[in-house]
Amino acid sequence: xxxxxxxxxxxxxxxxxxxxxxxxxxxxxxxxxxxxxxxxxxxxxxxxxxxxxxxxxxxxxxxxxxxxxxxxxxxxxxxxxxxxxxxxxxxxxxxxxxxxxxxxxxxxxxxxxxxxxxxxxxxxxxxxxxxxxxxxxxxxxxxxxxxxxxxxxxxxxxxxx
Amino acid sequence: xxxxxxxxxxxxxxxxxxxxxxxxxxxxxxxxxxxxxxxxxxxxxxxxxxxxxxxxxxxxxxxxxxxxxxxxxxxxxxxxxxxxxxxxxxxxxxxxxxxxxxxxxxxxxxxxxxxxxxxxxxxxxxxxxxxxxxxxxxxxxxxxxxxxxxxxxxxxxxxxx
Amino acid sequence: xxxxxxxxxxxxxxxxxxxxxxxxxxxxxxxxxxxxxxxxxxxxxxxxxxxxxxxxxxxxxxxxxxxxxxxxxxxxxxxxxxxxxxxxxxxxxxxxxxxxxxxxxxxxxxxxxxxxxxxxxxxxxxxxxxxxxxxxxxxxxxxxxxxxxxxxxxxxxxxxx
Amino acid sequence: xxxxxxxxxxxxxxxxxxxxxxxxxxxxxxxxxxxxxxxxxxxxxxxxxxxxxxxxxxxxxxxxxxxxxxxxxxxxxxxxxxxxxxxxxxxxxxxxxxxxxxxxxxxxxxxxxxxxxxxxxxxxxxxxxxxxxxxxxxxxxxxxxxxxxxxxxxxxxxxxx
Amino acid sequence: xxxxxxxxxxxxxxxxxxxxxxxxxxxxxxxxxxxxxxxxxxxxxxxxxxxxxxxxxxxxxxxxxxxxxxxxxxxxxxxxxxxxxxxxxxxxxxxxxxxxxxxxxxxxxxxxxxxxxxxxxxxxxxxxxxxxxxxxxxxxxxxxxxxxxxxxxxxxxxxxx
Amino acid sequence: xxxxxxxxxxxxxxxxxxxxxxxxxxxxxxxxxxxxxxxxxxxxxxxxxxxxxxxxxxxxxxxxxxxxxxxxxxxxxxxxxxxxxxxxxxxxxxxxxxxxxxxxxxxxxxxxxxxxxxxxxxxxxxxxxxxxxxxxxxxxxxxxxxxxxxxxxxxxxxxxx
Numbered sequence: 001x002x003x004x005x006x007x008x009x010x011x012x013x014x015x016x017x018x019x020x021x022x023x024x025x026x027x028x029x030x031x032x033x034x035x036x037x038x039x040x041x042x043x044x045x046x047x048x049x050x051x052x053x054x055x056x057x058x059x060x061x062x063x064x065x066x067x068x069x070x071x072x073x074x075x076x077x078x079x080x081x082x083x084x085x086x087x088x089x090x091x092x093x094x095x096x097x098x099x100x101x102x103x104x105x106x107x108x109x110x111x112x113x114x115x116x117x118x119x120x121x122x123x124x125x126x127x128x129x130x131x132x133x134x135x136x137x138x139x140x141x142x143x144x145x146x147x148x149x150x151x152x153x154x155x156x157x158x159x160x161x
Numbered sequence: 162x163x164x165x166x167x168x169x170x171x172x173x174x175x176x177x178x179x180x181x182x183x184x185x186x187x188x189x190x191x192x193x194x195x196x197x198x199x200x201x202x203x204x205x206x207x208x209x210x211x212x213x214x215x216x217x218x219x220x221x222x223x224x225x226x227x228x229x230x231x232x233x234x235x236x237x238x239x240x241x242x243x244x245x246x247x248x249x250x251x252x253x254x255x256x257x258x259x260x261x262x263x264x265x266x267x268x269x270x271x272x273x274x275x276x277x278x279x280x281x282x283x284x285x286x287x288x289x290x291x292x293x294x295x296x297x298x299x300x301x302x303x304x305x306x307x308x309x310x311x312x313x314x315x316x317x318x319x320x321x322x
Numbered sequence: 323x324x325x326x327x328x329x330x331x332x333x334x335x336x337x338x339x340x341x342x343x344x345x346x347x348x349x350x351x352x353x354x355x356x357x358x359x360x361x362x363x364x365x366x367x368x369x370x371x372x373x374x375x376x377x378x379x380x381x382x383x384x385x386x387x388x389x390x391x392x393x394x395x396x397x398x399x400x401x402x403x404x405x406x407x408x409x410x411x412x413x414x415x416x417x418x419x420x421x422x423x424x425x426x427x428x429x430x431x432x433x434x435x436x437x438x439x440x441x442x443x444x445x446x447x448x449x450x451x452x453x454x455x456x457x458x459x460x461x462x463x464x465x466x467x468x469x470x471x472x473x474x475x476x477x478x479x480x481x482x483x
Numbered sequence: 484x485x486x487x488x489x490x491x492x493x494x495x496x497x498x499x500x501x502x503x504x505x506x507x508x509x510x511x512x513x514x515x516x517x518x519x520x521x522x523x524x525x526x527x528x529x530x531x532x533x534x535x536x537x538x539x540x541x542x543x544x545x546x547x548x549x550x551x552x553x554x555x556x557x558x559x560x561x562x563x564x565x566x567x568x569x570x571x572x573x574x575x576x577x578x579x580x581x582x583x584x585x586x587x588x589x590x591x592x593x594x595x596x597x598x599x600x601x602x603x604x605x606x607x608x609x610x611x612x613x614x615x616x617x618x619x620x621x622x623x624x625x626x627x628x629x630x631x632x633x634x635x636x637x638x639x640x641x642x643x644x
Numbered sequence: 645x646x647x648x649x650x651x652x653x654x655x656x657x658x659x660x661x662x663x664x665x666x667x668x669x670x671x672x673x674x675x676x677x678x679x680x681x682x683x684x685x686x687x688x689x690x691x692x693x694x695x696x697x698x699x700x701x702x703x704x705x706x707x708x709x710x711x712x713x714x715x716x717x718x719x720x721x722x723x724x725x726x727x728x729x730x731x732x733x734x735x736x737x738x739x740x741x742x743x744x745x746x747x748x749x750x751x752x753x754x755x756x757x758x759x760x761x762x763x764x765x766x767x768x769x770x771x772x773x774x775x776x777x778x779x780x781x782x783x784x785x786x787x788x789x790x791x792x793x794x795x796x797x798x799x800x801x802x803x804x805x
Numbered sequence: 806x807x808x809x810x811x812x813x814x815x816x817x818x819x820x821x822x823x824x825x826x827x828x829x830x831x832x833x834x835x836x837x838x839x840x841x842x843x844x845x846x847x848x849x850x851x852x853x854x855x856x857x858x859x860x861x862x863x864x865x866x867x868x869x870x871x872x873x874x875x876x877x878x879x880x881x882x883x884x885x886x887x888x889x890x891x892x893x894x895x896x897x898x899x900x901x902x903x904x905x906x907x908x909x910x911x912x913x914x915x916x917x918x919x920x921x922x923x924x925x926x927x928x929x930x931x932x933x934x935x936x937x938x939x940x941x942x943x944x945x946x947x948x949x950x951x952x953x954x955x956x957x958x959x960x961x962x963x964x965x966x
Contacts, residue, residue: 029891029921030835075625086834092924095417096260098903099579105926106611107620110629116834119897119924121910124446128267137272142236146271190408190438191352247351253424253441256417256739257582263414266443277351280414280441282427285768289589298590303558307593397786418904421740428772432790433781450911459916464880468915512730512760513674569673575763578900581742588765599673602736602763604749607929719947743901750933754951755942 007031007087007118010076013038014047015157016057017134019126021149023091026120028066035083036061038071047135048157056156060149077112088117093127168192168248168279171237174199175208176318177218178295180287182310184252187281189227196244197222199232208296209318217317221310238273249278254288329353329409329440332398335360336369337479338379339456341448343471345413348442350388357405358383360393369457370479378478382471399434410439415449490514490570490601493559496521497530498640499540500617502609504632506574509603511549518566519544521554530618531640539639543632560595571600576610651675651731651762654720657682658691659801660701661778663770665793667735670764672710679727680705682715691779692801700800704793721756732761737771812836812892812923815881818843819852820962821862822939824931826954828896831925833871840888841866843876852940853962861961865954882917893922898932 009024013036020036027034036057040050048056054071061067072079080088088108092098105117129147137144138157145154170185174197181197188195197218201211209217215232222228233240241249249269253259266278290308298305299318306315331346335358342358349356358379362372370378376393383389394401402410410430414420427439451469459466460479467476492507496519503519510517519540523533531539537554544550555562563571571591575581588600612630620627621640628637653668657680664680671678680701684694692700698715705711716723724732732752736742749761773791781788782801789798814829818841825841832839841862845855853861859876866872877884885893893913897903910922934952942949943962950959 026921030923073623075620075623078625092903092907094260094264095900095904096257096579098897099577099900102897102926103577103611103613103616106929107616107630109926109928110611111620111625116831117926118835119926121907121914121922121924123914124449124911127446127449128264128271130264133264133268137236137268140234140236142239142272147268187438191440253420255582255586256420257579259414259420260417263443267446270443270445277348278443279352280443282424282431282439282441284431285428285771288768288771289586289593291586294586294590298558298594301556301558303561303594308590395784397781397784400786416904416908418740418901421738425738425772425774425777429777429781429791432772433786450908450915452908455908455912459880459912462878462880464883464916469912509760513762575742575746578739578743581736582739585736585765589768592765592767599670600765601674602765604746604753604761604763606753607750607932610929610932717945719942719945722947740901743899747899747933747935747938751938751942751952754933755947 005032006035006083006085007033007089008035008037008076008080008083008085009089010037010039010079012041012044012046012131013053013057014131015053015134016060016149016152017126017129017131017147018149019091019093019122019129021060022123022126023089023120024061024067025064027089028064030118031087031089033066033068034089035085036067036069037076037079038069039076040071040073056152059156060151062151075111077108077115080115081112086115088115090117090119091122092119093122093130166193166248167196167244167246168194168250169196169198169237169241169244169246170250171198171200171240173202173205173207173292174214174218175292176214176295177221177310177313178287178290178292179308179310180252180254180283180290182221183284183287184250184281185222185228186225188250189225191279192248192250194227194229195250196246197228197230198237198240199230200237201232201234217313220317221312223312236272238269238276241276242273247276249276251278251280252283253280254283254291327354327409328357328405328407329355329411330357330359330398330402330405330407331411332359332361332401334363334366334368334453335375335379336453337375337456338382338471338474339448339451339453339469340471341413341415341444341451343382344445344448345411345442346383346389347386349411350386352440353409353411355388355390356411357407358389358391359398359401360391361398362393362395378474381478382473384473397433399430399437402437403434408437410437412439412441413444414441415444415452488515489518489566489568490516490572491518491520491559491563491566491568492572493520493522493562495524495527495529495614496536496540497614498536498617499543499632499635500609500612500614500630501632502574502576502605502612504543505606505609506572506603507544507550508547510572511547513601514570514572516549516551517572518568519550519552520559520562521552522559523554523556539635542639543634545634558594560591560598563598564595569598571598573600573602574605575602576605576613649676650679650727650729651677651733652679652681652720652724652727652729653733654681654683654723656685656688656690656775657697657701658775659697659778660704660793660796661770661773661775661791662793663735663737663766663773665704666767666770667733667764668705668711669708671733672708674762675731675733677710677712678733679729680711680713681720681723682713683720684715684717700796703800704795706795719755721752721759724759725756730759732759734761734763735766736763737766737774810837810892811840811888811890812838812894813840813842813881813885813888813890814894815842815844815884817846817849817851817936818858818862819936820858820939821865821954821957822931822934822936822952823954824896824898824927824934826865827928827931828894828925829866829872830869832894833869835923836892836894838871838873839894840890841872841874842881842884843874844881845876845878861957864961865956867956880916882913882920885920886917891920893920895922895924896927897924898927898935
């Protein structure tokens, strides 16, 4: 088991939330290294640009040498192969989440059975937090700081809005 | 309890449906005043323009002095503070609805604990009716009148399509 | 609206949880009086006997004159008529909850359209708490106190286990 | 029952998947003729153009005289009337699917009670396959062939990507 | 297709509801014969005894020569083989229903791929009706007649309660 | 991370299924040791007695030294403490499963934050398999062998039925 205990935590992180941070920190109890992998999704309209999304997550985990932050293109399972990760890490919040995650997890396994998806439960106090809700709050001029990692400040996000 | 028995019924109402109308009328048994609040959502592509959406809802409730119709921008909980409403009123149709409404309701409570969201069940005969399905029917040249409030006529909608 | 602002909060409360307590306390912002109504369900195997269940809930709300605790038999909507309540109050935790509550709420409306069911969202930190999970903890010798109202002590429950 | 045993299998088929193929082939045990009806949806951004989508489905069923492939505009129930079909055929994969299909099925019945929607269960091995996931794989340069009907080759799709 | 257009509509029907009746009547547009098959389930506590359940359903369909009512033991797919039915007919009401029906339908297919399960949607006005809710109403002395087929009277059920 | 990479896979396993076997085998890619822990549940009616359930699971994993099979009483998180396990392993099949597992997982975390629950997705071909469905097949005289681990024979189960 020595060489393969690396997990990829993929997402668009637009923006990263306190819910994402918590899953990664708890995941460190299970994995030696976690790579937070920010997908470039040509089709999807983005709120924050890719470089800022990566920079924010790096700021969140700057104290944690076992977390690496990267962006990637192409299939997630191909990215796992490239970085030598045998695991995908995902958080589960709701039943709707689960149905979507199950489809993605099963298609990933069908494409590459060497990569296993591991799920953790989001904490009850973070269950209702999602990037899209945080984005809506920011776009409506609200204070999203209770839903953002403590290292992310309003100034960090002002560059973009 | 005298001063605060006002509820906001927020939505995009694009267009208002017979399901919306029913929730508001039943809500009048619980609240002294209901403000139907039409959100201006810059990000979302609209079908009917904001002024028409407001005008249609006003027509639906012109016989009901306890219903007020307004548009708003910004966070819904901030709007509630501005108009002195302690309650948000929402209808629930399906389990998918519920999961979405729960996230919104919990984030609203996290931002402003003085505003409580109250849910009523949509009637069985209206469970399948949504603005987006009504819009699809209209765009495909169908007769949506069974799903629209009785005060809304085909002519009311022709201006826009 | 003067005479009818009474709500019934029905259930088996076997035992009452911190989640039930929270819904009733928040419901007092909406209703002048709430009657916590403990159903006698001949068919269902009970954990605590009816008298103890009623006594525990009375202890929880002994500081709150607007809450009354009673037991009842027969249909819930008939009980509402007897006590002059126009509303049923229920908490919603999960999508599975919702589907069950919707069926019960719609059948109640079909039997008596004068009684309206009003739903509040359970707080995120109480979403996972149910009487049956608390019962399992108690039966397995665990400490259920974080999930019980603060007025309910281990001694209160010892009489029964 | 002689004249009406025709079913319409409507969808956007962008692109057709192995899951669609399976539902149609199993549906032939129940219906004398199945019309695969490719909807032109002006509002929705398409991946493959309409002519290619129709051509691919025709290729899949070229060995099956009881399957006809057509495109249509307007309401699906109106199309059923035009082609003399009393049934709509749909596959069900997940609970989320079901909630969407129920709303569409009930609105269709409300508009035309002569058309009945019939559901089959997708096979477990196809439950996670959807057009949108297949599209994502293709857009990310992955090999989608395990999820496509055997008659559809990479070359068939290259014209479009 | 001549010999196999028979469907089995299996259940415990404890008691039969207006929802069951509607699914069978609509199913007659698709199948030449429908066998309502009342399962004897040794493990499950019954409300009405098997003979009464069969008698009530026969009364409901006494005007319909294409409906046969029988009881059976053993696996449902084995029963289908014995009576020459290629189809199982089921109604779908809710997402929770669907998840249960999917498991049963897939296990049935795994045991006997010659038997296909066909689903119809329950009408919106019957979505909340189930045998267990009707049973609860009857046990609590309520009037269940709006939820029972019109041929079933209170006297029919008095023998048993 | 050296001392704590042990997971408990708890359940009633009444009986063990091919779905359980698969989750444990895949879990061995993540954990050094997995303890299959068969809960003694005084309240629940059992199909196979506890000793047989343990014996069957031992037979399934007799070739796998990293899997240990035990029975336990009391809270699952207390059992984890006793055996030095920091993880609970669970498989997820459906949205209904998820909602139940989320409640149990969150209550376990609330009682003991040192124990983390890890979820794997059941394979699509095993999604519909549960102990209760297998039990029903066996009680109805059907052939459940496709749903049982290959090491479990009909003779193994005959002692009990």
